[in-house]
Amino acid sequence: MSAADFVYLTMGVALVIYVLSAGADFGAGVWHLLARGPRGEAQRKVLEKAIAPIWEANHVWMIFIIVVMFTAFPRAFAVVSIAFHIPITLTLIGIVLRGAAFVFRAYGLRPDATRERYGRVFAWSSAVTPVFLGWVLAGMSSGAVVYEGNVMRSGYAAGWTTPYAMAVGAFALTLFAMLAAVYMTLETGGETQNDFRKRALATELAAAPIALATFLLAPQALKDNFTQSVWFEAVQILTAAAALTAIAALVRKRYRLARASVMLQVTLIVVGWGLAMRGDFVLGVVGIHNSGTQAATLPLLIGITLGGSLLLVPSLVVLFRAFKGAKA
Amino acid sequence: MSPRLHLWAGIVVAFCGAMSGIFVVAVNAWMNAPVGFTLVDGELTDIHPMRVFSSPAFPSQAAHMTFAAYAAVSVLAAGIHAFALLRTPGSRFHELALRITLIMAAVAVPLQLLTGDLAGKHIARDQPVKLAAAEAHFHTTQGAPLSIGGYADMEARERKLAIEIPYGLSLLAASDPHATVRGLEEFPESDWPPVNIVHFAFQIMVACGSAMFALVVWFVVAKLRKKDVTRQRLFLKACVAAAPLGMIAIEAGWTVTEVGRQPWIVHGFMRTADAVTPMPGLIVPFLTFTVLYVVLGVIVIALLRAHVFQARELG
Numbered sequence: 001m002s003a004a005d006f007v008y009l010t011m012g013v014a015l016v017i018y019v020l021s022a023g024a025d026f027g028a029g030v031w032h033l034l035a036r037g038p039r040g041e042a043q044r045k046v047l048e049k050a051i052a053p054i055w056e057a058n059h060v061w062m063i064f065i066i067v068v069m070f071t072a073f074p075r076a077f078a079v080v081s082i083a084f085h086i087p088i089t090l091t092l093i094g095i096v097l098r099g100a101a102f103v104f105r106a107y108g109l110r111p112d113a114t115r116e117r118y119g120r121v122f123a124w125s126s127a128v129t130p131v132f133l134g135w136v137l138a139g140m141s142s143g144a145v146v147y148e149g150n151v152m153r154s155g156y157a158a159g160w161t162t163p164y165a166m167a168v169g170a171f172a173l174t175l176f177a178m179l180a181a182v183y184m185t186l187e188t189g190g191e192t193q194n195d196f197r198k199r200a201l202a203t204e205l206a207a208a209p210i211a212l213a214t215f216l217l218a219p220q221a222l223k224d225n226f227t228q229s230v231w232f233e234a235v236q237i238l239t240a241a242a243a244l245t246a247i248a249a250l251v252r253k254r255y256r257l258a259r260a261s262v263m264l265q266v267t268l269i270v271v272g273w274g275l276a277m278r279g280d281f282v283l284g285v286v287g288i289h290n291s292g293t294q295a296a297t298l299p300l301l302i303g304i305t306l307g308g309s310l311l312l313v314p315s316l317v318v319l320f321r322a323f324k325g326a327k328a
Numbered sequence: 329m330s331p332r333l334h335l336w337a338g339i340v341v342a343f344c345g346a347m348s349g350i351f352v353v354a355v356n357a358w359m360n361a362p363v364g365f366t367l368v369d370g371e372l373t374d375i376h377p378m379r380v381f382s383s384p385a386f387p388s389q390a391a392h393m394t395f396a397a398y399a400a401v402s403v404l405a406a407g408i409h410a411f412a413l414l415r416t417p418g419s420r421f422h423e424l425a426l427r428i429t430l431i432m433a434a435v436a437v438p439l440q441l442l443t444g445d446l447a448g449k450h451i452a453r454d455q456p457v458k459l460a461a462a463e464a465h466f467h468t469t470q471g472a473p474l475s476i477g478g479y480a481d482m483e484a485r486e487r488k489l490a491i492e493i494p495y496g497l498s499l500l501a502a503s504d505p506h507a508t509v510r511g512l513e514e515f516p517e518s519d520w521p522p523v524n525i526v527h528f529a530f531q532i533m534v535a536c537g538s539a540m541f542a543l544v545v546w547f548v549v550a551k552l553r554k555k556d557v558t559r560q561r562l563f564l565k566a567c568v569a570a571a572p573l574g575m576i577a578i579e580a581g582w583t584v585t586e587v588g589r590q591p592w593i594v595h596g597f598m599r600t601a602d603a604v605t606p607m608p609g610l611i612v613p614f615l616t617f618t619v620l621y622v623v624l625g626v627i628v629i630a631l632l633r634a635h636v637f638q639a640r641e642l643g
Contacts, residue, residue: 085607093620100624107631152606296375315340322329 003298004288005279007072010305011065012274016267018061020179023172023266025055027180029098029126030173031199032119042192044119047180050187052106053323056099057316069281071301073291076281080136082152083145083282087135087160094129098122127173134172138165141273143221143283164217171207171214175266178203182246182262185255193255200258201250204243211269218276221283226276235275239268349397350390357385359594360585361454367597384454388446389585395440396581400574402432403540407571410564417559426558426567430547437544441537445500451588452501452509455595458588460512461523462530463497464490472497472509477531480523485513521590529583536577543570 001009028047035043070077081088098121105118139145142159145152159165181200185193215223226232246261280287329337357380358364364379365372380386406429409422416422451459459465464480464487465472474496478489495505502509512520543566550557557563593600604610 082605082607085605085613089613089616093616096620096624100627104627104631107635150606156607294372294375294377297377300377311340311344315337318329318333318337 002288003295003302004072004293007068007298007301008279008288010302011068012270014061014064014068015274016270018058018065019175019266019270020263022055022058022062023130023176024179024183025051025058026098026126026130027176027178028184029123030177031180031184031196033123033127034199037195039192039195043195046184046188046192048102048105050184052102054319055102057319059095060312068301068305071297072293073281073286073288075290075292076286077291079145079147079282079286080140083147083154083156083158084136084139084160085156087132087139091129091132091136094125094132098125098129101125130173130176131169134169135160135165137172137273138162138168140281141219141222141277141283143219145282145285147282147285162217164214164219167210167214167217171210174203174207174210175269178207179262179266182250182255182258185250186259197250197253197255200262201247204247204250204262208243219283222276225278226272229275229278231271231275235268235272239265239272242268346394346397349394353390353393354380354383354386356585357383357389360389360458360589361385362594362597385450388443388450391443392440392447392581393578395436395443396574396578399433399436399440399540400578402429402436403543403567403574404571405429406433406567407569410567411571413558414561414564414568423558430544430558430567433540434544434548437537437540441541444534444537448500449502455589456510457512457515457519457521458526458584459501460510460515461521461526461588462584463487463509464523464527465497465509465511466513467511468508468514469511470498470508471495471506472501474500478527480527482523519591521588526584526588529580529587533577533580533584536573536580540570540573540577543567 028051032044032047035041035047066077069080101118101121105115105122139159142162142164144154144159144162146154146158178200181196181203184196185200188196229235242261242265246258246265249255249258249261277283278287279289281291361383363383364376366374406426409426409429412422413419413426448459451462463472463475464478465475466480466485466487471494473492473494475487475490475492477491478487480486481488497509498505498507501507512523546563546566547557550560550563589595591599591601593603
C-alpha cells in the first residue's frame with residue numbers, strides 16, 4: 001500500500017465515523033420534525049438533550065476529510081468542488097442553518113414561540129441536508145462528470161440530478177434516521193423508548209427496498225466495480241446479516257445488540273460504496289493516482305494526522321464518556 | 329467531570345485555538361510571500377511543505393493576528409461588563425470581570441501595536457505594493473510622511489486631503505527617517521490592488537488600534553495613581569464605545585492584507601481570476617451567503633443582548 005492509498009483509506013475511515021456520529025445527529029433532526037402524539041414534546045426534549053453535547057464535535061470528521069482531500073488530492077478537491085458546486089452549497093447552507101438554529105434554540109431565552117421557530121428550522125434543515133449530502137456522493141460515483149482541460153464539459157447538474165442521485169439522497173436520509181432512532185433507544189426509557197424502537201424498526205424495514213432501488217439505479221460502471229471486487233460477497237452477506245440481526249434485536253428489545261448491528265450495517269454500506277469507487281474520488285475522472293498528489297506532503301500529512309489523533313482520540317473518549325457513559 | 333479535567337480542557341481549548349489560528353495565518357502568510365517550491369513550466373517542483381513557516385510574512389503576521397485576537401476579545405468583554413456596570417453600578421461580578429479584561433487588554437493592546445510595526449516593516453520589504461496602496465503613496469519618496477485620512481485621487485495619481493506626519497512612513501517602513509519608500513508608480517498598474525479600499529481599511533485599522541491604546545493608557549495611568557476607574561461613569565462609557573473596535577480593526581486588517589494582495593491570490597504566481605471556480609452565476613451564492621450571515625448576525629446580537637441582561641442578575 002502506497003502512502004497515497006493509506007491517506008485515501010484514512011479518509012474512508014473518517015467518512016464512516018462521520019456517518020455513524022454526525023449522521024445520527026442529522027437523523028435526530030428528522031425525528032424532531034416527525035415527533036408527534038402524546039409524547040411528541042418528550043421526544044423532542046430527549047433528542048435535543050442527546051445531541052447537544054456532541055453534534056459540534058462530530059463535525060470534526062467532515063472537516064478532516066475536506067482538509068486532507070485538498071492537502072493530499074488537490075485536483076480531486078478542485079473537480080469535486082466545481083462539479084458539485086450546487087449540492088455542496090446547499091449542504092453547507094443546511095449545516096449552517098441547523099447548527100445556528102440549534103444553538104439559538106438553546107439560548108433562546110424568550111419563551112416558547114421563538115424557541116419553537118428555531119426548533120422547526122433545526123429540524124427541517126437536519127432533514128434535508130442528508131439528501132443534499134447524498135446527491136454529492138451520488139454525483140461523485142455517477143461516472144457522468146466530464147472534465148477536460150479545466151473545463152466542466154458535463155455542466156453543473158451532471159451526476160446529481162438523476163434518479164440514482166435521488167435514491168442515494170433518500171437512502172442517506174433513511175440510514176441517518178435509522179441510526180438516530182436506534183441510538184435513542186439507549187438514551188430513553190419506558191414509552192418513549194418504545195416509540196423510538198418502533199421508529200427504528202420502521203426505518204430498518206424501509207431501508208431494504210431503498211437500498212435495492214439505489215443498487216438497481218446505480219451506474220453500470222459502479223455496479224461492475226462492486227460486483228467484481230473480491231470482497232463483494234462478503235460485504236453483501238455481512239450487510240444483510242447485520243440488518244437482520246438489528247431487526248431481531250429490536251423486536252426482542254436488545255438495544256445494545258441493535259446498536260452494534262446497525263453501526264456495522266451502515267459501516268458496511270459505506271465500505272461497499274468505497275470498494276465500488278475503486279480509488280476514485282469522481283468515478284472515472286480523478287482518483288488516487290491523478291489528483292496532483294505531491295509526494296513530499298504525504299509523509300508529513302500522515303505524521304501530523306497520527307500526532308494529532310494522540311490529542312483528538314482521548315478528547316473524544318472523554319467527551320463521549322462524560323455525556324454518554326452513564327446510560328450507554 | 330472533575331474540576332481538574334475541566335481546567336485542563338480549558339487549557340487545551342486555549343492552546344489549540346491559538347495554534348490553529350497561527351497555522352491558518354501561516355497559510356495566508358505563504359499566499360502573501362510564497363516560498364518552498366520551484367515553478368517549472370507551470371508545474372510545482374522541489375516542494376518543501378515545512379518551509380511554509382519560513383515565509384518572511386509569517387512571524388509578523390502570526391504575531392499580529394494572535395495578539396489582535398486577545399486584544400479584540402478583551403476590549404469587547406470589557407465593554408460588555410462596563411455596559412452592565414452602567415446599568416447596575418456596584419455589581420461585584422462585573423467589577424471583577426471588567427478588571428480582568430482590562431488587565432488582559434493592557435498587555436495585549438500595546439503588544440499589538442508593536443507587532444503591527446513589525447508587520448509594517450515586513451510589507452515594506454516584501455510586499456511594497458501593499459504598503460504603497462495602504463498609504464495611497466503614489467510617488468517614490470525619500471523621507472516619506474505618514475498620512476492620516478485622505479484618499480487616493482486615481483486620475484491625478486495623488487493622495488488628497490491627508491494630514492501628513494513628516495518622515496512617519498519612512499520611520500514605519502525602515503526605522504530611518506530618510507529612508508526611501510517606493511510608490512505605486514514603480515509597479516505596473518495591472519499589479520495594483522484597489523488603492524482606496526486598502527487605504528481606507530488601513531486607516532480604520534490604525535484608528536481603532538490607537539483608540540484602544542488610549543483606553544488602555546487611561547486605565548493604566550489611573551491604576552498607577554491608585555484610582556478605581558471601574559466606578560467612573562465616563563470611563564465605563566468609553567469602554568462601551570470601544571467594545572466593537574477590536575473586531576472592526578481585525579476585519580479592516582484582513583481587508584488590508586487580502587485586498588492589498590490583489591490581483592494575486594498567491595503573490596507573484598497565481599492571479600485570483602485564474603483561481604476562481606468556472607461555475608457561472610457566482611453572484612447567487614455570494615448574495616445568498618451574505619443575506620444568510622446578516623440574518624444570523626442580527627439574531628446573534630439579539631440573543632447576546634438577552635443573555636447579557638440575564639447575566640446582570642448574577643451581580
